[in-house]
Amino acid sequence: MPAGSPSKHTIRVERYHKKAGYKKKSFSLKGDVADRFAEACAETGVSQAAKITELMESFIKEVKKG
Numbered sequence: 001m002p003a004g005s006p007s008k009h010t011i012r013v014e015r016y017h018k019k020a021g022y023k024k025k026s027f028s029l030k031g032d033v034a035d036r037f038a039e040a041c042a043e044t045g046v047s048q049a050a051k052i053t054e055l056m057e058s059f060i061k062e063v064k065k066g
Contacts, residue, residue, distance in 0.1 A: 037051075
């Protein structure tokens with residue numbers, strides 16, 4: 001459950017994410033790389049989360065082949 005006094009919406013979203021199997025991951029990137037990535041995603045109309053998921057899936061398949 002979120003800290004503090006979460007709204008009903010926040011509680012519903014957290015419950016959905018848990019049920020759907022979403023996990024929060026955190027990592028650090030150089031600022032220029034993160035900024036260029038965000039810009040490229042905005043230019044192409046792709047969400048950053050969708051593109052990162054696509055890149056992760058591609059990498060997993062590549063590793064599993066070799």
